[in-house]
Amino acid sequence: MSNTTPAIVVHGVDDVRYEDIELPEPAPNEVVLRIRYGGICGSDIHYWKHGAAGESVLREPMVLGHEVVGTVERTAADGSGPAAGTAVAVHPARRDEASERFPADRPNLSPGVRYLGSAARLPHTAGAFAERVVLPASMLRILPDGLDLRTAAIAEPAAVAWHAVGRAGELRGKSVLVIGSGPIGALCVAVAKRAGAAEIIATDLHEMPLDIATAVGATRVLQATDTEGIAVADADVVIESSGSVRGLFSAVRGATRGGRVVMVGLIPSGEQHALLSLAITRELELVGSFRFHNEIEDVLEALGDRSLDVAPVVTHVLPATAAVRALQIAADASSSGKVLLDFGA
Template identity: 35%
Template sequence: MADCDNLSAVLHRALDLRLEQRPIPEPGPGEVLLRVLCVGICGSDVHYWNHGRTARFVVESPLVLGHETAAQVVRCGPDVSHLQPGTVVALEPGVPCRRCSLCRGGRYNLCPRMRFHATPPVDGTLTRYFVHPADFCFRLPDHMSAEDGALLEPLAVAVHSCRRARVGPQSRVLVTGAGPIGQVSVLVAKAMGATHICITDINEGRLQFARKLGADSAVCVAGMGVEEAAAAVVAAGGPPTAALECSGADSSLVTAIHAADAGCVIATVGRGSLEPLLPVPLLTAKEVEICGIFRYANCYPAALALLASGAVNARQLISHRFTLEEVEEAFQAAKSGVAIKVMIKVGEKS
């Protein structure tokens, strides 16, 4: 290959992110070599960069960050027939073993041998060239941009969360947390027919942005106790029949339980503490269901259809754009809380 530039953003430890050249990989059977075009920065990327870990995953050796990805096929390995060089694709970043009972049952997101981009020790996609299994690449229609493709990953999280919470027509949905996942959850809940969407946060600016996306009501819970916050949610749009906890704050989960209608399903998208203190008698009396969310499975086709049809316009979430050479500034912007979604245009050079 004439172009031997494979600049990569490599995290060595917390706050030690370096731009390094790495060898361009070769695609094996069933794989494609990709030229990376766009990568969105996720909250987990920021945690790795800022703390060297997220949840139980710890950076113990140099790690390429990034997993929200769109790329262009450069070369196909043996046994790849449905993709051709030049095709622009979105990458589903988690590749399971395909053989265990969870994989065979369709819940491959829970596969114990899952290899997920930018989850130690698996490298991510903030690199010029990347190899990926062809069957986890999704061709983008010509009218969709590479930025749209990179946004499929957070959109898939929202699709999985809304499915698990049984969001549909006539649903009253509470979204707690107005970060990127909370914002995209508003878009997906609206596309799935929710009649009222209430979003909560402590940041008034993010709440106003969610209103522009389609949230029917927004409650700033800064300084409120959980019962006061729950009362404000109910006053804004009635008790929710589904809730998506996207903040990772234990108080938000408890607020959702207090606000919930009988039979409400609460999907825990954010990760709180290991031992939140829950009002179990209230949870029991209402028969509230709490379901965990871990990434997604079988959601990329639905997410792609939402974007391709125009039912969801996720590109409006992008607030900041950087090149790969500006990766340090990109992470600073993502950490600041000012940005909604930061996009790194890997295919462009400074």
């Protein structure tokens, strides 16, 4: 087996290269995974455009990517992983020991977690946008029978949405307002529909995301600039997925008295203005939602039994060799949803 593999590496702002990298020798509990599809996330775009994703600043070249699926090429020597030829999705979190406190049942909040394709630490945690990667067998999730790799490629972001909807509580028969209908917002719509929400209103600045939101279950859509329409939404639950302060304003205004606002969109770091007086007088619950724990397993099951329809969210599939073009397309929220990279059979 060759000890190199082609990969998508970010070297700095506007500097992404498709180049060969060294493939490490697997530890006994690690597999060699041949990647088939990788979904471009907002963090990948930020590393490419800004050299940072939030407070994670790029300080050395790093392989991008954490939304990946593929087939086991070489199984773990200790027998802990799936057999060669098994189709799997990847849970991108590697759980290290942490000295700081976090809830035992919510390891996604552990400060010791390493995420694939993250510059949060130095050395950075390499991502999985490569033809072959070496990963712990514990990060793999076997696909249900009949679930193809292309459909499964949406599992990681769908798990983020599943976690956010879970943070909202019981949705059956309730009204839901989703602020921002990019890939995560649209997936929140799809998951909320599966959870039995009676009404789902989706907002966005652009027509294409609203069309996608409608296709996956929104009963009504609003332009993000329609402040009056949003203010009278009177939703039991609001999911803020735009990651903007204005989006959070809209979320608070659109929530019914005693409602819950789930904040899944990552607001820029630092001090921000907020409509706290309105949140107080309406007794709103403002709830954070960060990544996910084991929800990816629920997502894969729901994709497998077709109770979760996310096909309209994927709008483009490009070869991995066209990574820069794929990033450009994914960065244009007005004309794309989820963009997948195809690393070949």
